[in-house]
Amino acid sequence: MKVSKKESNVYWNPIIETLPMEKLRDLQFMKFKKILEWAYKRSKFHRRLYQEAGLKPGDIKTFEDVAKVPKVEKSMMRDIQRKDPFPYGEALCVPLEEVTEFRQTSGTTGTPIYQPDTWQDWEWWSESWAYLLYAQGYRRTDRVFLPFGYNIFVAFWAGHYAAEKIGCEVVPGGVLDTEARILKIQELRATAMMATPTYVLGMADTARKKLGIDPAKDLTIRKITCAGEPGASIPSTKQRMEEAWGAKVYDHVGATEVGAWGFECTAQPGGLHVNEALFLVQLEDIETGETIEEPGRKGKIIITALDRIAQPCIRFDSKDVAEWSKDPCPCGRTFRLIRGGVVGRADDITKIKGVLLAPAAIEEVVHSIKGLSNEFEVVVTKIGDLDDITLKIEILPEEEKNREAILTQLKDQLRLKTNLGYNIEVHPYNSLPRYEVKAKRFKDLRKKCE
Numbered sequence: 001m002k003v004s005k006k007e008s009n010v011y012w013n014p015i016i017e018t019l020p021m022e023k024l025r026d027l028q029f030m031k032f033k034k035i036l037e038w039a040y041k042r043s044k045f046h047r048r049l050y051q052e053a054g055l056k057p058g059d060i061k062t063f064e065d066v067a068k069v070p071k072v073e074k075s076m077m078r079d080i081q082r083k084d085p086f087p088y089g090e091a092l093c094v095p096l097e098e099v100t101e102f103r104q105t106s107g108t109t110g111t112p113i114y115q116p117d118t119w120q121d122w123e124w125w126s127e128s129w130a131y132l133l134y135a136q137g138y139r140r141t142d143r144v145f146l147p148f149g150y151n152i153f154v155a156f157w158a159g160h161y162a163a164e165k166i167g168c169e170v171v172p173g174g175v176l177d178t179e180a181r182i183l184k185i186q187e188l189r190a191t192a193m194m195a196t197p198t199y200v201l202g203m204a205d206t207a208r209k210k211l212g213i214d215p216a217k218d219l220t221i222r223k224i225t226c227a228g229e230p231g232a233s234i235p236s237t238k239q240r241m242e243e244a245w246g247a248k249v250y251d252h253v254g255a256t257e258v259g260a261w262g263f264e265c266t267a268q269p270g271g272l273h274v275n276e277a278l279f280l281v282q283l284e285d286i287e288t289g290e291t292i293e294e295p296g297r298k299g300k301i302i303i304t305a306l307d308r309i310a311q312p313c314i315r316f317d318s319k320d321v322a323e324w325s326k327d328p329c330p331c332g333r334t335f336r337l338i339r340g341g342v343v344g345r346a347d348d349i350t351k352i353k354g355v356l357l358a359p360a361a362i363e364e365v366v367h368s369i370k371g372l373s374n375e376f377e378v379v380v381t382k383i384g385d386l387d388d389i390t391l392k393i394e395i396l397p398e399e400e401k402n403r404e405a406i407l408t409q410l411k412d413q414l415r416l417k418t419n420l421g422y423n424i425e426v427h428p429y430n431s432l433p434r435y436e437v438k439a440k441r442f443k444d445l446r447k448k449c450e
């Protein structure tokens with residue numbers, strides 16, 4: 001489907017989203033220089049970082065020069081925080097009294113990072129989400145339900161405000177439990193919602209088993225925006241969610257310290273658009289550090305938030321891995337596409353029996369097999385000197401009769417997609433752990449075995 005650029009109801013910002021590539025690069029470069037200068041002048045942390053590299057903002061004369069600017073890693077942010085101006089420390093670029101928002105990272109990979117934002121930053125947050133929700137078909141006629149416990153994490157707060165900005169009606173499902181949320185969705189005939197893939201599938205299970213409600217038939221949710229896990233970019237998981245809800249499911253990527261930088265559009269092109277109006281995303285060869293412009297070559301994602309001022313995010317090393325798509329999107333946006341979304345973090349990709357494995361590849365296989373439940377667990381251990389990998393799964397009760405065929409299919413697909421052999425353990429239905437928001441299905445116990 002080719003959409004005419006004149007149909008302004010397709011884009012949140014019809015001019016920016018269809019700018020020719022050269023003009024987009026010019027805009028990004030202009031904004032990059034501005035934020036670099038801003039951070040250099042106002043943040044002791046950034047100034048020290050650049051001075052140590054012998055770099056001044058004026059040295060950045062061409063777009064290619066951007067790659068010379070030192071990268072920032074999460075661990076560097078940890079070191080400067082909890083100091084003056086308390087609690088953000090030396091990267092804060094505005095007077096403390098201008099900060100209106102506090103959020104923090106979840107701390108799954110270490111001490112949480114505090115994130116200050118000014119009111120202007122908060123407008124920017126909702127603007128970035130407005131681009132993505134609009135691209136996913138959210139309009140004034142939508143009644144959007146947020147089945148989410150609002151708290152110190154940024155997740156879905158900006159989605160809430162962006163939906164309001166677009167003109168949707170927003171229902172905050174905050175402290176309600178899962179059953180109450182489902183009943184409220186039914187009562188109000190909500191048309192859209194935002195949640196993690198684990199929760200989207202968990203809600204559908206609860207609706208069917210505890211309330212006798214089939215979300216695809218009895219509820220009116222027709223689009224779901226996912227975040228927090230790669231599931232909506234894993235084709236088999238996406239399909240499970242779409243079938244369970246009778247809805248279109250869209251992915252988005254973002255992070256507390258970065259912003260909402262990528263989104264899927266209604267064309268579902270098998271990838272995510274980078275919001276190139278608000279972010280500069282660069283891919284870098286994992287070994288050599290070389291900037292990757294060509295499609296089909298995997299690299300680490302380095303992100304700059306071009307307009308965020310309180311605690312700037314300049315060349316942030318996300319540790320995520322992705323590749324550019326070679327085809328433009330049929331939706332007509334000129335924002336580049338990340339092929340297949342962001343399904344692996346450089347940290348998550350692990351070597352087992354000498355083979356590189358991204359846990360998302362196992363999820364893709366398990367969720368592609370009809371007879372298996374949504375739940376599974378992967379445990380890697382060491383027996384003597386050898387890696388040993390066990391996959392725990394559940395067979396759906398109504399599919400028990402096909403047990404042998406299901407297991408054969410599973411083993412074949414795993415071998416084909418991941419190049420590894422597994423010990424398969426079939427667990428009784430409903431016995432593997434269920435997760436409320438984000439699943440922890442991959443357990444690498446090898447370090448403990450050493």
Ligand SMILES: [Zn+2]
Binds near residue numbers: 265267329330331332
């Ligand atoms: Zn598109």
